[in-house]
Amino acid sequence: MASVLYFVSDLHFGGDGDLRHCDFTDEFIAFLRGLAEKGEDAELIIAGDTFGFWETTTVKGTAKLDKIIADHQAIFDQLRRTGETVAITLMVGNHDYDLACDPGFAPKLAAYNIRLDTAISLSRPVAGRTVWIEHGQQSDAFNASPDYGNLYALPVGYFITETVVAGASRLSTFGRGNWLKDIRSVATEQIPDWILSNYFYREMSWVIRAVATVFLLLLAFTLLALAGEGLRVAGIINDNFVINNPLFRSLGFVGNILHVIIVFNMVILFFMLVVAVPGVVVLHDLKSTLRRFQITGSEVSSAAVHSNQAYVERARTVFAEHPDVAVYLFGHTHDAFLEREPDGRVIANLGTWLKILHRVPVRFGYLPGVYYPTFRLNYFRIHGEDGQVVVSYVEAPKTPASELTWQQKLVIIGKKPPPPKPIAARTVVETRAP
Numbered sequence: 001m002a003s004v005l006y007f008v009s010d011l012h013f014g015g016d017g018d019l020r021h022c023d024f025t026d027e028f029i030a031f032l033r034g035l036a037e038k039g040e041d042a043e044l045i046i047a048g049d050t051f052g053f054w055e056t057t058t059v060k061g062t063a064k065l066d067k068i069i070a071d072h073q074a075i076f077d078q079l080r081r082t083g084e085t086v087a088i089t090l091m092v093g094n095h096d097y098d099l100a101c102d103p104g105f106a107p108k109l110a111a112y113n114i115r116l117d118t119a120i121s122l123s124r125p126v127a128g129r130t131v132w133i134e135h136g137q138q139s140d141a142f143n144a145s146p147d148y149g150n151l152y153a154l155p156v157g158y159f160i161t162e163t164v165v166a167g168a169s170r171l172s173t174f175g176r177g178n179w180l181k182d183i184r185s186v187a188t189e190q191i192p193d194w195i196l197s198n199y200f201y202r203e204m205s206w207v208i209r210a211v212a213t214v215f216l217l218l219l220a221f222t223l224l225a226l227a228g229e230g231l232r233v234a235g236i237i238n239d240n241f242v243i244n245n246p247l248f249r250s251l252g253f254v255g256n257i258l259h260v261i262i263v264f265n266m267v268i269l270f271f272m273l274v275v276a277v278p279g280v281v282v283l284h285d286l287k288s289t290l291r292r293f294q295i296t297g298s299e300v301s302s303a304a305v306h307s308n309q310a311y312v313e314r315a316r317t318v319f320a321e322h323p324d325v326a327v328y329l330f331g332h333t334h335d336a337f338l339e340r341e342p343d344g345r346v347i348a349n350l351g352t353w354l355k356i357l358h359r360v361p362v363r364f365g366y367l368p369g370v371y372y373p374t375f376r377l378n379y380f381r382i383h384g385e386d387g388q389v390v391v392s393y394v395e396a397p398k399t400p401a402s403e404l405t406w407q408q409k410l411v412i413i414g415k416k417p418p419p420p421k422p423i424a425a426r427t428v429v430e431t432r433a434p
Helices: 025-038 064-069 073-082 105-110 156-174 180-185 188-203 205-218 221-235 246-250 253-292 309-321 405-410
Strands: 004-010 040-045 085-090 121-126 129-135 325-330 337-340 346-349 356-360 370-376 377-383 388-396 424-428
Touching: 025 040, 025 073, 025 377, 025 388, 064 073, 064 105, 085 253, 121 325, 121 377, 156 180, 156 346, 180 188, 180 356, 188 356, 188 370, 205 221, 205 253, 221 253, 246 253, 309 325, 309 346, 325 388
Parallel strands: 004 040, 040 085, 129 325, 325 346
Antiparallel strands: 004 377, 121 129, 337 346, 356 370, 377 388, 388 424
C-alpha cells in the first residue's frame, strides 16, 4: 500500500453540448503533474463522479468513455504519465454508475494507468488506523441504485439528469446567454429559482424587464400604498398619506412622476392579488401532488436535498462498526468540509472541481436573486507522521470568468456569497482507536 494518499472527487468530465467543456483543465493537469514530480510512494483516489455518463446521451455503453477521453485528451494523457509513478484508483459514483455494470470499461481506463475499483466502499491503512472512502450516493435516496451493479436498476436521479441536465445543455445555445450549460453547477432544489433568475436577467424582453424592475423595486412601498387606499375607501382614514405625502409634492415634476408610477403599480398589484386567490388554491393542490410522489415536502429525505446530515450519520455508523477507522471521506454533494467528532475522528467531504453557483439576494426590492459563480478546486492528502494520521487540505485558487450582466452586478453591488466553511490546512488524528 502507498504511504501517501491523495483524494479528489466529482470531476464530472463529459456530457452533451457544452457540458463537454472543462473549466479546470489547466489546473487539473498541473495537479497531476505535481503529483508525478513529488517522487512519493503515493496513490491518487478519485472518489466517484469522474464522468458525466448520465449527461452523455448521444452514444451508449463504453463508447461514452471513448467520447469523453477524446474531448479531454490532454487530461487523460497526463493521467497516463502520472500513473507511471503514482497509483491511480477510480471509484464509481452515481453519474458514472455504468462503470460498475460493464467490465469493458476497466481495460480502457487501464490504458491510461487508471485502475477501476467498483466496490461501493474502499479502505486504506494509515499509521495503524483505517481511512474509509465512499462516493456517498448510497446514502442519497434519489441517487442510490436499488440493485448495485445492475445497469437497469437506475434511481430517480438518473432520469432527472438525463432529461433536465443533458437536455438543458443541448438547448443552451438557443438562449440570449449560454447560461443553461451551468445547470449542474446549481443545487437540484434551486434549479427552478435559478431558471427564473436567468429568465428575468437574460431572456426576458428588455421592455418587460424594465417595467418589472420598477414594479419589483417599489413593491414594498406599493403594498403600503394599496393598504392605505383600502383604509381610505373603508372610511377608516381620511386620506392615503402614503401616496399623497409632502415629499412627493416637494419634488415637483419628479414627485408627480413617482406618484403616477405608484398608482400604476397599485393597479397592477390589485389585479395580481385578485388572480392570486385561485392561484394559491392551485399551488396548494400542486404541492400536495408533489408530496404524494415524494418530489418535495417533508417526505423527501435530507440526503435528497443535499443536506450533509445523512452522510454524517453514515460515517458514524461506519465508525461504530469499524473502531479502527480514523477518517471517513465521501463526495457526491459538492460541499467540501471537514468535521472532527468528539472522539477525534474525522468526517470530510471532498467537494468538487466544477463551478459552483451561489444564490446572492439583491440589495433592494423584490427582484430575483443572482447566482454568483465560484470555484473551490481542492484535494486532500493523508499520510502517517510520528505515529499519527495527518489530514492535509489544499486549495488551488481559480477565479471564474465574469459572467454576470450589468443589471445583475448592479442589484448585488458590493455583495458576494458568504465564504465557504473553512477547512484546516492540517488536521491530526491520534492513532489510538476509541
